[in-house]
Amino acid sequence: MPPAQPATLASSAFLRACRRQPVDRVPVWFMRQAGRSLPEYRALRGEGPILDAVAKPELAAELTLQPVRRYGVDAAILFSDIVVPVASIGFGVDVVAGVGPVVERPFRSAHDLARLRPLEPEVDIPYVLETVRILAREIHVPLIGFAGAPFTVASYLVEGRPSRDYALTKALMRTEPALWRALLDALADMALTSLRAQVAAGASAVQLFDSWAGALSPEDYREHVLPSSSRVLEGMAGLGVPRIHFGVGTGELLGLMAEAGADVVGVDWRVPLDEARRRVGPDRAVQGNLDPTACLAPWEVVAEEARRVLARAGPEPGHVFNLGHGVLPQTNPDILRRLVDLVHEEGGRR
Amino acid sequence: MPPAQPATLASSAFLRACRRQPVDRVPVWFMRQAGRSLPEYRALRGEGPILDAVAKPELAAELTLQPVRRYGVDAAILFSDIVVPVASIGFGVDVVAGVGPVVERPFRSAHDLARLRPLEPEVDIPYVLETVRILAREIHVPLIGFAGAPFTVASYLVEGRPSRDYALTKALMRTEPALWRALLDALADMALTSLRAQVAAGASAVQLFDSWAGALSPEDYREHVLPSSSRVLEGMAGLGVPRIHFGVGTGELLGLMAEAGADVVGVDWRVPLDEARRRVGPDRAVQGNLDPTACLAPWEVVAEEARRVLARAGPEPGHVFNLGHGVLPQTNPDILRRLVDLVHEEGGRR
Numbered sequence: 001m002p003p004a005q006p007a008t009l010a011s012s013a014f015l016r017a018c019r020r021q022p023v024d025r026v027p028v029w030f031m032r033q034a035g036r037s038l039p040e041y042r043a044l045r046g047e048g049p050i051l052d053a054v055a056k057p058e059l060a061a062e063l064t065l066q067p068v069r070r071y072g073v074d075a076a077i078l079f080s081d082i083v084v085p086v087a088s089i090g091f092g093v094d095v096v097a098g099v100g101p102v103v104e105r106p107f108r109s110a111h112d113l114a115r116l117r118p119l120e121p122e123v124d125i126p127y128v129l130e131t132v133r134i135l136a137r138e139i140h141v142p143l144i145g146f147a148g149a150p151f152t153v154a155s156y157l158v159e160g161r162p163s164r165d166y167a168l169t170k171a172l173m174r175t176e177p178a179l180w181r182a183l184l185d186a187l188a189d190m191a192l193t194s195l196r197a198q199v200a201a202g203a204s205a206v207q208l209f210d211s212w213a214g215a216l217s218p219e220d221y222r223e224h225v226l227p228s229s230s231r232v233l234e235g236m237a238g239l240g241v242p243r244i245h246f247g248v249g250t251g252e253l254l255g256l257m258a259e260a261g262a263d264v265v266g267v268d269w270r271v272p273l274d275e276a277r278r279r280v281g282p283d284r285a286v287q288g289n290l291d292p293t294a295c296l297a298p299w300e301v302v303a304e305e306a307r308r309v310l311a312r313a314g315p316e317p318g319h320v321f322n323l324g325h326g327v328l329p330q331t332n333p334d335i336l337r338r339l340v341d342l343v344h345e346e347g348g349r350r
Numbered sequence: 351m352p353p354a355q356p357a358t359l360a361s362s363a364f365l366r367a368c369r370r371q372p373v374d375r376v377p378v379w380f381m382r383q384a385g386r387s388l389p390e391y392r393a394l395r396g397e398g399p400i401l402d403a404v405a406k407p408e409l410a411a412e413l414t415l416q417p418v419r420r421y422g423v424d425a426a427i428l429f430s431d432i433v434v435p436v437a438s439i440g441f442g443v444d445v446v447a448g449v450g451p452v453v454e455r456p457f458r459s460a461h462d463l464a465r466l467r468p469l470e471p472e473v474d475i476p477y478v479l480e481t482v483r484i485l486a487r488e489i490h491v492p493l494i495g496f497a498g499a500p501f502t503v504a505s506y507l508v509e510g511r512p513s514r515d516y517a518l519t520k521a522l523m524r525t526e527p528a529l530w531r532a533l534l535d536a537l538a539d540m541a542l543t544s545l546r547a548q549v550a551a552g553a554s555a556v557q558l559f560d561s562w563a564g565a566l567s568p569e570d571y572r573e574h575v576l577p578s579s580s581r582v583l584e585g586m587a588g589l590g591v592p593r594i595h596f597g598v599g600t601g602e603l604l605g606l607m608a609e610a611g612a613d614v615v616g617v618d619w620r621v622p623l624d625e626a627r628r629r630v631g632p633d634r635a636v637q638g639n640l641d642p643t644a645c646l647a648p649w650e651v652v653a654e655e656a657r658r659v660l661a662r663a664g665p666e667p668g669h670v671f672n673l674g675h676g677v678l679p680q681t682n683p684d685i686l687r688r689l690v691d692l693v694h695e696e697g698g699r700r
Contacts, residue, residue, distance in 0.1 A: 165643060270599075
């Protein structure tokens with residue numbers, strides 16, 4: 001059973017907005033807010049591998065808290081990485097600085113399925129759960145746990161590294177649909193197990209990152225990906241924590257991503273939020289969607305674009321302000337701090 | 351004045367489909383059909399820089415013709431590259447194998463505008479025009495000339511190399527809108543001059559490649575990019591050659607790309623063609639949109655996906671079959687040959 005939420009958390013603007021309840025102010029947080037652009041992050045984390053930092057609960061908790069203190073955001077997101085579960089069971093995944101996830105022996109055939117044993121959170125990722133427990137004690141805003149969605153994690157395992165066209169991934173999907181489904185379901189079960197453990201340890205919401213699902217046509221997504229993502233999201237239903245479902249370039253998939261079982265659908269900057277609301281339907285909240293590159297402009301331009309996002313989100317409840325993708329490392333932290341203030345001051349009652 | 355089209359070309363399925371006139375069979379060609387996956391291409395072209403091959407008219411003409419012979423496609427696309435005009439005026443652009451366009455001194459300030467002098471086709475790119483003239487004499491299918499759209503070419507000049515997030519490009523766009531507009535208009539004039547010269551030399555249609563425009567929100571596209579693309583496309587109106595306007599990930603931009611002045615709007619695989627037709631309106635044809643990675647699957651899967659594309663395009667005139675982006679180098683040429691046959695046999699009268 002997840003720990004009961006303190007009253008202050010349950011009534012937080014972030015959790016209320018996720019549930020499409022009225023709020024006093026529009027809540028805001030940033031993807032990849034935990035670091036990269038913050039000097040105190042770079043000072044504390046140093047140059048070592050990210051997976052090493054994730055494995056140190058006190059450090060990971062502090063890295064999670066830094067942006068909450070600096071920016072005054074309405075939610076914290078766990079400092080971790082979507083490949084942590086597959087790496088923890090020994091699949092041979094490394095996160096290389098300046099590259100991304102690199103897999104020593106990529107997934108290529110049915111033989112590789114045996115390398116994906118079920119995740120045992122208390123054995124495989126005890127440090128993640130310890131980080132969540134530390135944060136649940138210390139934090140005054142909701143903590144967002146997360147997992148990589150089956151397609152996006154599979155794309156790394158199959159390609160062996162970040163890809164532009166996902167050629168090997170999609171070839172496997174079309175050529176060996178049964179093996180593909182077994183791979184995605186194994187990854188779905190790992191994601192579900194990880195998310196449930198994070199909630200049991202104290203996370204107040206979860207986000208499923210299907211960052212690269214936008215590479216798929218709606219037909220391919222519906223046939224080859226949605227069932228496994230739904231396995232994760234439906235498996236998280238009834239736990240009392242909002243489920244956010246996010247991807248990049250997913251304009252044509254927003255309705256299907258809602259259908260997969262999301263309470264909140266993340267939207268990148270390509271689809272205005274009024275149109276996104278039409279696509280996800282009235283039963284879901286939306287999260288987004290300022291272009292991360294907008295934060296590299298002078299403040300007046302940032303402010304104008306942020307106001308446009310608030311205006312497009314409209315007066316109805318159910319908007320969590322965010323960027324359309326992660327914070328770029330070269331972003332000036334002062335811009336993000338001012339952005340949080342603007343959203344709080346101008347994104348009023350709704 | 352462009353040379354008069356021979357009667358057989360004017361009545362070709364490709365040109366008729368571009369004009370939304372009834373055809374006996376759906377025409378098909380492939381972006382990047384001129385090479386990469388063809389062994390005869392690799393044998394003829396060798397390992398040298400692509401810009402060197404472009405500068406040899408006999409070679410470039412032969413490379414243009416190879417896929418027409420091998421696949422039986424309904425149109426040839428000039429063997430060239432979108433950076434040829436800027437490279438030809440000495441901006442310092444190289445196309446590096448395995449990387450893409452690399453710019454020695456990227457565009458960063460108003461001083462760099464002086465490095466973009468107007469294009470004089472007969473002086474700067476005589477070899478391109480000679481290639482077109484050779485092809486106009488030899489070819490029995492329409493020849494498509496092309497240019498890079500201002501945004502996409504600008505992204506290379508500003509970033510200095512291929513980019514994932516276009517951070518510098520968009521920062522310039524937002525921070526110095528007047529300089530940005532001057533840059534895009536200079537590139538628009540170069541594209542327009544190049545396209546007009548290609549048509550005068552014998553090209554029967556043109557395609558404006560705005561490959562990376564899909565990185566922009568509709569608002570940013572409308573404000574910062576559409577006017578310059580329109581300058582190219584409207585400048586090509588009245589020449590009697592169809593204008594194709596293409597980009598990747600442009601689902602939210604299709605209506606605006608039509609509005610910019612296109613007769614045919616290229617669509618990637620993310621938007622089903624029936625939906626694409628709604629977005630571009632009844633006055634435009636559509637081109638696309640099989641996922642290029644689909645061609646890596648066994649033939650039965652390719653055939654099924656191609657049939658789905660034909661079905662979604664519907665029975666109305668105005669569909670040019672193509673992939674949603676370029677042919678992947680690892681594609682088996684036999685698959686493409688069978689694909690052309692399938693489109694011709696099953697994409698009947700419409």
